[in-house]
Amino acid sequence: MAARRRGALIGPVLVLATLVSSIISSFGAPLIPTVARDFHASLSTAQWSLTVALLVGAASSPVLGRLGDGPRRRVTLLGGLAVVTAGGAVAALAGDLGTLLVGRGLQGVGLGLAPLAMATARDELPPAKVAPMIALLSVSAGAGLGAGYPISGLLAEAWGLAGAYWFGAIVSGLALVCVAVVVPSSAGRGTPERLDYVGAVLLASALVTALVAVAEGTQWGWGSPTIIGLLAAGAVLFAVWAVQQLRTGNPLVQLRLLRHPSVLSADACAMVLGVAMYMVLSGATEFVQSPRSGGFGFSASAVVAGLVLIPLSFFMLISSRTLPTLVKRVGIRAVLALGCLVAALGCAFFAVFHDALWQTFVMTGVLGVGLGTTFAAIPGVIVRAIPARETGSAMGFYQVVRFTGFSLGSALAATVLAAHVGGDGRPTVGGYTMVLWISAGFCVTAAAVAWFLPARSAQRDRGANSEGTGGFRRRATRGAPGSPAARSR
Template sequence: MPLRRAALAPALVIVGLMAAVVSSLGAPLIPVIAERYGAELSTAQWSLTVTMLVGAVAAPILGRLGDGPHRRPVLLGALGVVVAGGVLAALASSLGVLIAGRALQGFGLALLPLAMAVARDHVEERLRARTIAALSLSAAIGIGLGYPITGLIAEFGTISTAYWFGAGASGIALALAIWTVPAAPADRAPTSLDPVGTALVSLGLLALLVGVERGPDWGWADGRTLGLLAAAAALLAAWSQQALRTAAPLVELRLLRHRAVLTANGTSLVLGMAMYLLLSLMTQYVQLDRGLAETAFVAGLTLVPVSVMSAVASRVAPALERRFGARATIPIGSVVIAIGATFFGLTGDHLWQAMVTMGLVGLGLGCTFVAMPGLIVPAVPASETSSALSFYQVVRYVGFSIGSGLAVTFLRIFGGDGPGDPTAYHRTFLVAALLGLVAAALAWILPGRPTGEARPRPRDLELREREEGLLGAAGLEADGLPSPAAR
């Protein structure tokens, strides 16, 4: 028992890292997947988009389920689904089966808040803050590991090898979780879901992403495109009404009445779109014969600066917030992203330029995504923190998904010289830069003075972001945490 308890913290960090690695298996492999299955890049792109879509829907669902007495089986079950998805993708004989496997792997994106909840309740107090901080960085670090590892496997092995690696890594994480993760505290009250709301938001997001992805092929005025977009609008509107009527909604939409909450979510949506435009297109461009003509492994290496600089930004952001406040920190980070995207949009001729671009993007993303929970938390009562950050998590994943789908749309719009036109990529990077500037404007113009609670001190805010905010981001209750002052 002492050994198992001592192994809990490192095991949770490994679970977080493995989930991030597995979820990042898509982008570097998109050109290889398209070639293997004889598909267009737009179709192969769904091996990435579907993972984000499932993650967007699964995060609040698993978070709500994991908040009750069944956290351990929810965590282990989700890990089991990720393992099954890796096996299915590795054995796939068609692109459709591979995409189905990637959809199952999307459940890995919802595991981080569950791991943090376990750390909050069961890791020793002297290690708790450090473990939660390590978990908060695991997503960025996992991308930095996942892209070059899978690129290397794809270069010297096969696509199946890459997904077998993902299944094996998930299996190790599952075995560690079975051994170390204890049951939730016995006093946890049962939780309930909103099945109607879950179905409405899932179908609405699916219709939206299919409409955006197929629009260039069908035509934006085609009945199928317009029908899907209209269906998405109707389904999401119905979901909004359902969420406002039900006693236990999947996410609490009423919190959008707070201008700070609206600001963080609007900025997160726009930056999520920009982020996945940049990440997915960079890995494609580096491998294009008319681009930089590098290998999948080198394409993965170009994203390592995103992970490194995001980790650096997590240390810089609290200092920026102390100096300028959250209202200025988010626009600063958004402008840095815009600068990085503009730099590559106007150059993009050499590998070092790709590295510099991704470093700037990582620095900007790290600053903004660390500061956003700090914008939400002071604006709402403590009893609403969990719901507010749950909605933020969903919006961020929706932005990722839309950005992944829009990548193909802009390439089609700008690709006057046929598939793989370098000019189309450069112009799309400039679109991502514009999105960064839009996010900066939103973050500066929208917020009003926080209402309800007084704004906490920066150090208190940083602790709440790591231990309370990130836990609440998937709908997990954070009321059991002692206040920063008490600690």
């Protein structure tokens, strides 16, 4: 009875760990002015309290995913949560900006835990529950990023900067305890694979080089030799990493999986949507805080700007629950395309109608429906196309793709707004509407990527739909090391 009860709690605990880690890692945007004030730094320097977490999350995702493939999954999951908890304490106790950035970097490790949670769900849950849980975990990771904005703003207003980070340390510690109690040991399930340290270093170097250029492009100038040099170095490092991954016997990421059209299309769609999502997050939160004296905006506080994103997170979670029904009725390809188009509709709505604060809430709600559906569907497309033993690695790469899109979206929004500045030095309403229209265009592009899949992928989807949504879940989990199906034989 106790084992059955613990098994029923695995899913909720994995969602808790993923959601908490994503929320804590996204602490930053509403806190940037407070960080700048408390540590006597410029806003651009304080921005690194958000950027460093994103950088660490992008670099740690494939490493944690590979470490979690096999018997070390539970240990890796616990270790990641322990690092996030320690990061919250370091950030809360920080006496200078450098120490704060160290703590925020440790918290960013939490962004790499979603692939481990997905791989755990694939092994530990009954076949009928695998696909819905993986979808929910994917959406929880995305919704948590949006929820971190209002939560961090409210906490900082109530308890100050240190109070917000102490809260993060406490809740991540609780998630650590829950995982330790509920998630069973993965020891004995296969042999541990050797970590590709060379690949990890190359990938981290490429990501840091490229994303630093993206993050500082507006500040240093996109045409400056430094930015051009960093972008060129990042491209070279990515190329070297790709060659190294294809040649090594035990790669960090199985890039050959990208030869599968469904995997390639899913990752491409995720990156494009990530760009659109963070363009909207950056543009909308700044728009509502713009003073009404400029002829637009709502003179809102940082807390209100964060609350505007509540519908985004809420509807991302709610819409993900409709995925099995939608896939059964229209197929995964149509679900992905329609979700992208709904997100585009939300962006276009606010680009046209932005005279009242309630319209911002409508926009983020519609965006949440579209993104929730697509981000829930994409992992399922990847998971059913790959061997079970590669789930952690593939999901880790998927997270890298998403985080890269997030970073590009944030930087692109800043670039567009900087190019549309009025006489008072503030972005004009034309700049904000341009951000929204570009975001809508990216969403339409993602819809095209999702729809124009090769014919064999569409045929494979129709075959899965003819069996119901449980069909591909049974094939995905059958024979997977440590899966319930494998253990029952």
